[in-house]
Amino acid sequence: MNTTTTYRQATGAAFARPAAITATGLRKSYGDQLVLNGLDLTVTAGTVFALLGPNGAGKTTTVRILSTLIEADGGQAQVGGHDLAQDPGGVRASIGVTGQFSAVDGLLTGRENLILMADLHHLGRGEGRRRADALLERFDLVEAAKKPISTYSGGMRRRLDLAMTLIAGPRLIFLDEPTTGLDPRSRRELWEIIRGLVADGVTIFLTTQYLEEADQLADRIAVLDQGKLVAEGTAAELKRLIPGGHVRLRFADAPRLEAAARILEVTSRDDDALTLQIPSDGGVASLQSLLDQLRAEAISVEELSVHTPDLDDVFLTLTGKRSNPATDKEISA
Template sequence: MTNSVEQTAIHVAGLRKAFGDKVVLDGLDLDVRRGTVFSLLGPNGAGKTTTVQILSTLIGADAGDVRVAGCDLARDPEGVRRAIGVTGQYSAVDGLLTGRENLIMMADLHRLGRAAGRRAADELLERFDLAEAGRKQAAAYSGGMRRKLDLAMTLIGGPRIIFLDEPTTGLDPRSRRTMWGIIRELVRGGVTVFLTTQYLDEADQLADRVAVLDGGRLVADGTPDELKRLVPGGHVRLRFADLASLDAAARALGTRTRDDEALTLQVPSDGGVRALRELLGRLDAHSIEVDELSVHTPDLDDVFLALTGRPENEAAPA
């Protein structure tokens, strides 16, 4: 049976980093499972990019134990580099080269060999729907095309772990969704994705687990649904066919927020299956029919405000 160590793509314990008197990471602990999307969220200045830079060997840590793809970051940084790919906030695409030439350049850097490198470049252009654009200079690409090419360049070496640092910043909604589809496809193929993003709906859509970083410390870690349940305000909205049914439900469920005009009753709930079963069971016991039911839970924006006291794109106090 595969043990927990083999299932872990990234293990971080006690990670610390300071720039002068400014402590950026203060004892960070993380575990990322293989073949999943792990999203690190936090206000600007929380330490997200610094974390990615350390884990991808771009800068050193002051303290901490880090293993990436089974390699000790301090003792075997080359082993880490062989296992990872990095797509940063800013595109690494050379605008003077064509899309295909950018990919071939990366293939040469990875020493794939002339034939293998060109074959990989053509396969990636096809995969990312850039085959026709591959003959054009990258400077003429749209923002979405540049980001797709940037990610394709990251994949040239066949990395097992990919760091995506705000990969869809500045993209239009259609391009963002295209990028989401690509990320999902990578994960289905067994790749682990470590994602930082300013878009909370992006983390909600993609991430298997989400960690919230604030002031260099982890303040929450769990699935998106688990984090949403940390925040009060979830409720079930019940709509009834007539006032008599509304009255009967209000008596059965006790004092609740009701709207006689809309024939609705609002019942506090975390929206979980067990809570819904209990609620419907109580109504069924009184032979009360529900015309319509909808579940309303806090979103990750609410989680952010509750955990950090400010929106995701607002910087932490100096």
């Protein structure tokens, strides 16, 4: 398996980013239930990798294995440059993990939670308190720092939970459904924090059932179903896998509409609105081809809009289920 990914800068020169995670053939069963069935994946350093899947697909099991919380039944993995089986201590020292539910201590204040985490990492009294105060400021928790956790909102708890994960400065963070139960505003605040971390070079391994979240944040998305990856790519690449994309053309008058209808593959026509619907994957090449056909016949278009399937369509087609984070909870897997 390749452990680097090649990118091209504006100059055209190629450079390679190392892989933060590589896994080959990961397998895990709980009794007779096969949860992971030969999982292969590569996560490039300094990016957001989103793992999607329906309830019970194996997302949380994947996170638990890669973060050394449980052992795989088979397969190999490198995490943060450390072999998962041979050097689990090295893996744990290089990562941070934020689970589905907040892990803060409700009997302590926000600052006390951070200092406790700093002490557990043996950062030293002065350094631990310096980092705690810096994180409280970064996560907009200074005013609430000395208040008990019982007074915190759900969004504040999640921000504090992520701050506790960052106290030791990990370069690779596992976020297992981090925005579950948050209101839209709190969710977007956490998105901005995640974007800031990636801008600083941190790698994020994200599991989520909010498809908008993956669309907004992820550089690459993998869809897991019944323990196997069924698709992987950018959000745009995954959307192009699903039929139903089209281009909507609006014309200035009926003669232009009629002329275009004679030369194009039309799936829908509205004479009142002067529009045609043309099948398309939304890619540059297909759009260029469409415009070339119209230009060759000297047919002008008043308005053009591209419509592609969204990630919910991708999820439904690939897994046979529609994402429903309000009701889906992954427990054993």
